[in-house]
Amino acid sequence: MSVPHYVVAYGGDERSKVALRAGADLARSLGAVLDIVLVVRSDTPFGAAYPPAPDVESLVEHQAERWLDEARASVPPGLPVRTHLRRHRSVAQGILEAAADLDARLVVVGTASGVGPGFTVGPVATQLLHASPVPVALVPRGHESPGLLERVYCAVGTRPGAQLVVREAVEAARRAELDLHLVSLLEVDEHQGARESARRRAAELISAAAEDFTGGRATVEIGQGRTMKQAVESIAWEPRGLLLIGSSRLAPGRRTFLGTTAARILRHLPIPMVVVPHTDGEQR
């Protein structure tokens, strides 16, 4: 198998630097080539300035090249890195086209500075999440990138088909020789009965998934709380971890789509999260 390429959507701002550090850790852990892509947004003629303004695209490109140079210099030595400057009307589309041209296996993107810890999704990340045919890694704001990956978490949902993502997680964990943890995150209300049955159902599903896909080698954890925040916080996330989560069933074709549960998990998660598009059971 050829060396996989990981694309980092880079823009020179703080969140891109965070994404780059996380992307570099992922690429080193999983033996990938890192492709840093910066898309310079070109003007739409319909946004023409009044009165006629100079075209400053070349100055923006000039600046962008410097950002890319800085980006390259910040990557730990030894990791194969390439930088790419592209131009597109839409930054997200430009990133996706670069990913397609490079046959990338993962797109890494930083997330917006929301309030408090965890992350909210910015416009570029949102567009990527709604159109990417390859997995998208969202890196929380201010993520420290503590080093090489140690553990892969995989979120197992309770809806039919939500367990397929485990296959990807198994593959990633096997390649990098990492621990695999299957997690189920439950929001449960006060009601004792409902809580028990939900918990039991999740436990059954996750054990079945562990058995089916990993031959029982994966560790299983159930996080629960009255809110998703509490459920997420009830798990002691390994800082050098990564959470894989399946795309929503609403995703058109084999593209990513951030489901509502995933979006809420995202808001409180301290580690990067990879949204994996539906594979329809095929092996990639």
Place this chain on the structure above:
Amino acid sequence: MTTPVAGTTTSGDRGSGSDNDGAGKGLASGRVGLLGAVVIGVSCIAPAYTLSGALGPTAAVVGEQLPAIFLVGFLPMLLVAVGYRELNRAMPDAGTTFTWASRAFGPWVGWMGSWGLLAATILVLSNLAGIAVDFLYLLLAQVTGDEALADLTRNVPVNIATCLVFMALACWVSYRGLEATKAVQYVLVTFQVGVLIWFSVAAFGHVGDGTAFDAAAISAEWFNPFAVDSFSSFAAGISLSVFIYWGWDVVLTINEETKGSATTPGRAALTTILVIVALYMAVALGVLSYSGVSDGAHGLGNADIQENVFAALAGPVMGPTAILMSLAVLSSSTASLQSTFVSPARTMLAMGHYGALPPSYARITPRFQSPGYATVAAALVASAFYTVMRVLSEDVLWDTITALGMMVCFYYGITALACVGYFRKELGGGPRAFLMKGLLPGAGGVLLLVFFVQTCYDSMDPSYGSGSQIGGVGLVFVLGVSVLLLGVVVMIAQRLRRPEFFRGVTVPRGDSTTNLR
């Protein structure tokens, strides 16, 4: 479609070459057809806004010859646009006036030309925001039926506060690098043009059924530019009409993106100008026929309505549908307010980049890829300028429009002459080169500078324009001259602190035959 940028691929392991697959696909992205180009052109001219700003002041100087001046005023615009097009082809890189004039005539002229452009954009920002405020309160009055709301715009603190809110919002949108989309532009342009046509039709309707204010039959004399009473009035009228066509040259610079045959850009520019001239004629004739030029309540000669003719006449002419005019002008001016921020910000970005302004102006916000620092600077200067003007002058819109006309004449004049200067060694290369690179832009440049000087001279008279004055000198003169002198001071300060640009290091002087490094 992604366009890998030729020559700038910063591939890590060289030879991968993966970034060159798309070469040549470049300009195919988001191409615009004839209709799209015309929509862009009309939106840049922003007819509803320009007319509401310039109709009154122009009528004040040229009276019945309003249609003649609107027709003749297009000529210098056309001549300059020819020069723009040639320069844009030869040096498409960042800058326009700034780099072009620096290259042709050296850094000092380039700097001042660019300062003129900056001053013009600051003036137009102030004026746009001022117009938006007027029509916002007019619209509120029309919606609620409470006449008193329309007078809020006369309340100086309320007016200034509202204006600053508009300015801040437009700055924020521009800072984030947001641009109007195709759909928005189509809707805005269709609405504006529709309302202006309806205004004109309604005015003629009143003339036809005898309910006009001061009905007058269209006369051939209205179209005779020589009937304007003096050269001063003529020059003032032309300066103003240069402003009403300002923006048309955009159609010529989007030519690289237009689809179809090579003739599309030319046809788009021509179609745009026909649409605009027809629209201006319809409105000018409608207004003249309806109002006459007397100084009666709704007469164009009435100084009280000249500052904002549409605000005064939309009610009597359009009746209950006058609310549409408020909406059209408000949408036109707020849309332009946002797109106008782009111009000074980019100009300052280019000047900062080449060392003509401190490097902070060259800062590009990574997240939005916009000249953030320069955008905020433009907003602060325009806000401060408007505030001072609103306090100093009772007719701030009128005075800013007049001063604006002067500044546009100044920097367009320099730009047009830069074309002649830059191509001076090619002018003997055949009749086409002589005409397009020499005679036409040269004539345009000289004409505009003559109008500039004449307007400057005339505006010393304290009764000039709206009649605002400071110490016995017309406010427009004080405004125009002090802005230019301020430019000289800033330029000298910049020369002392950062001499590279002024030594011709960053933008070396040259002509079309000089090899660029």
